[in-house]
Amino acid sequence: MTLNEVAAWLKENDRYLIVTHRRPDGDTLASAAALALGLKALGKTVYLFPNAETTPRFDAIATPHFMPEGYAFDHVVTVDTASEDMFAIGAEELAGRVCLAIDHHPSNTFYARMTYVDSVCAACGEIIYQLLDILGVPITQEIALSLYVAIATDTGCFCYANTTADTHRIAAALMDTGIDTGEINKALFRSKTRARVELEGMILSSLKFYFGGDVCVVTITQDMLESSQATDNDTDDIASIASGIDGVRVGITIRENGDGTCKVSVRTTPDVDANAICARFGGGGHAMAAGCTIASPVEDVRRALLDELKHHLLCPSGGAV
């Protein structure tokens, strides 16, 4: 369906419930909030399904829109949610009942009656911006702030390869409303919790390099998580530490789960197939970013991965394997 058809349907109907995805990020929560604000401006009744995993960072944006108990909605809309098993905790019962899914994931499973996917958009927030434009909703500072948060978080502040010229054009239009993006960005990108900083200190002090520096292994043990008091929110994007070091072709992050298993994340340069490495351990993903779970202690997991890597580093950049 086209975005014009999405707009027409939203104009025609009323009493919406917007569902976000579990382990919510800025894009799903702030896109949902912006859509809610836009529909309210058109006189509609609209709430967000309360996402219990909303982090403090996005509280002020999302929580005011959470539905009151007993809200009688007519239509369920999802944003930034690729499949029904990704629905926010507690929203499982809404599976099979979604009227409209607005998404930018190419992996969307078309679970909704109507689906609009634009995978060229770096963030779902870009789609919501275009949609509000078609709907003729004026972009207030409140809407602009939400859309900016959605887009900035999904692009790593316009840094990731998903950022397009249109991403920047939309950011310009949002800034034209006068929002203080310097303050927003400082909170989102230039501040860290004390727990995160302590965890990073332990991680950076225990990096291990192999194959002449081609491979870097980061290990996160339960001890490290406990002594730093790091929560899940503090471990965001930890997997990019190992792969972000100059000269590293394979960055491996091994995280002890505390149940006898380890979660492994593998990031590679284009010449090494991360998916093939993880497939050997029952996992998978993309060519340059994949993962797997291995039921062994950390040391055994590291050894097994390094053993497997011998087959994938046939053209080492740093001498013989």
Next chain:
Amino acid sequence: MTLNEVAAWLKENDRYLIVTHRRPDGDTLASAAALALGLKALGKTVYLFPNAETTPRFDAIATPHFMPEGYAFDHVVTVDTASEDMFAIGAEELAGRVCLAIDHHPSNTFYARMTYVDSVCAACGEIIYQLLDILGVPITQEIALSLYVAIATDTGCFCYANTTADTHRIAAALMDTGIDTGEINKALFRSKTRARVELEGMILSSLKFYFGGDVCVVTITQDMLESSQATDNDTDDIASIASGIDGVRVGITIRENGDGTCKVSVRTTPDVDANAICARFGGGGHAMAAGCTIASPVEDVRRALLDELKHHLLCPSGGAV
């Protein structure tokens, strides 16, 4: 003077030498390279004064434009250079001989015969973009790449408070040429040298908190610099680590100089005056970012600063001082 007048003058004359500033960043080098490419497109002869401190990161952009020995130039132009004492090493003799300065620093000392300053621009690269537009130079991918590097580096990838809506509009226009900003950004913002990572590990593992977490002190000793083999390029923006931690109102970075003195950097939230703190030790700067040099060992410097801080943290956020 207006940018139209700058353009007219550049069109009228020829045989330019472009000077960048010492300890060159992406903005000065890439703005200069973009201006050189633009003037060449107009048939002019133009070279950059060879900036000996050009870091490997900006080598490919700047070095090809460095002047050959014995280049007989007619006109000296500076970009992104606020004063004559900031001229690249070896360019001191050009003081008093600059025809045109193009700059975005409000502190520009108007040392040139003609000066164009636009301090609203986040990067000098934004001015060069506007200038090439007036000159009618088509933005090739090569020019776009240079201007993107100039703007992205001076805005921390569109993250700092200096970023404006126009910054994003220019970024969009540059991306329209088809340059791969994902690759550029990965090299500029998402990769670190092994030395930097090792130094950060030592720094993060030795953070000290005082006044109930209001104050964080980072210490960089000569031992740490030596054992990590970190160079000056590896210590960029280290001062933002302490101040970037949630809840920290005063972030202090003490760096041992190896000559018996310590370089101190103080970053604060708006309620604490960094300038006043550093002024007590003969230094100064801005209200939220200042510095000083103290001729004492690290431990004494820390003690003296904490002592002084008692007078500046009258309204502690975390209990009694």
